[in-house]
Amino acid sequence: MQLFSNNLFADAKTTYENSFYVIFGVPFDGTTSFKAGARDAPSMIRAASYNFETYLPYYDLDMSEILSHDMGDLRCDCLPDLVTKQVADAVSRVQKDGKIPLMIGGEHSVTIGAVRTLAPTWYVVCDAHLDLQEEFRGSFYNHDCVTTRVSETVKNIILIGPRSGTHDEFDTARKKYYLYTTDVVQERGISSILDEVGDMIGNETVYLSIDADAIDCCMTPGLGTPEPFGLTPTDIRTVVRRLASKNVVGFDYVEVLPNDAGQTTIVAAHIIREFIAGHHAAHHR
Ligand code: MN
Ligand code: MN
Numbered sequence: 001m002q003l004f005s006n007n008l009f010a011d012a013k014t015t016y017e018n019s020f021y022v023i024f025g026v027p028f029d030g031t032t033s034f035k036a037g038a039r040d041a042p043s044m045i046r047a048a049s050y051n052f053e054t055y056l057p058y059y060d061l062d063m064s065e066i067l068s069h070d071m072g073d074l075r076c077d078c079l080p081d082l083v084t085k086q087v088a089d090a091v092s093r094v095q096k097d098g099k100i101p102l103m104i105g106g107e108h109s110v111t112i113g114a115v116r117t118l119a120p121t122w123y124v125v126c127d128a129h130l131d132l133q134e135e136f137r138g139s140f141y142n143h144d145c146v147t148t149r150v151s152e153t154v155k156n157i158i159l160i161g162p163r164s165g166t167h168d169e170f171d172t173a174r175k176k177y178y179l180y181t182t183d184v185v186q187e188r189g190i191s192s193i194l195d196e197v198g199d200m201i202g203n204e205t206v207y208l209s210i211d212a213d214a215i216d217c218c219m220t221p222g223l224g225t226p227e228p229f230g231l232t233p234t235d236i237r238t239v240v241r242r243l244a245s246k247n248v249v250g251f252d253y254v255e256v257l258p259n260d261a262g263q264t265t266i267v268a269a270h271i272i273r274e275f276i277a278g279h280h281a282a283h284h285r
Helices: 038-051 080-096 110-118 146-150 167-176 182-188 190-201 233-243 263-283
Strands: 021-026 068-073 100-105 122-126 156-160 178-180 206-211 248-254
Touching: 021 038, 021 080, 021 263, 038 068, 038 100, 038 263, 080 100, 080 110, 100 110, 100 263, 110 146, 110 206, 110 248, 122 146, 122 190, 122 233, 146 156, 156 190, 167 178, 178 182, 178 190, 182 190, 190 233, 206 233, 233 263, 248 263
Parallel strands: 021 068, 021 100, 100 248, 122 156, 122 206, 156 178, 206 248
Antiparallel strands: none
């Protein structure tokens, strides 16, 4: 029996050397524009991860069977370009060791360094926002510029759930990327969209980024930039379940601001587990 608890992600008990999945937190929220506090999310999401049974009936799988490791939190520098470099270095180590990095934000800008290192063929993001600013409030690494920075590394970008952005951002998204706004998801249903997305991606490498504000803020209000009329937690779970079976080289869950009654962190913890279990079920058994 285990006598001592720790504050790492639940069931991430494998050593780094023996693990397939490597979790780490990036407690950074230096460029947040509306409400700050996403830096507190990694520890709160880890705490929430202890709420669940280790058994997942959907996969007939116990989380304790999966070889996952939690490295803890990155000790973040104070500027987003420096954090981008730190994340890139951390992800580079994990990638060279043949493991899959799973990052818990922090704000969305932490995604940039991971994508630069992994350079996947596809980038799929669930987000209320397009994040297509060239520069915002003095930084190219603002959390409102993530998709623009990612597009410098990745050609094929799929946006699921946007419902907020400038006219210019929407023009760019419509012209250059695969855009499935929340309205489109609600009209067509998430499954039909994921059929299409799955066919496009095929067996090519993909990075999956979940910005927590893709979900309707009336369901999960713990967000730095909340938007109503969004996707549901079940939509996000469907995205993660369907894409986890793909050739995913990196995953993140970002932009949680744990200032609510715990809904947003509990959904985040659950979705991170869904990704790990789904990827394991598809690739390791
Ligand atoms: Mn975002
Ligand atoms: Mn967002």
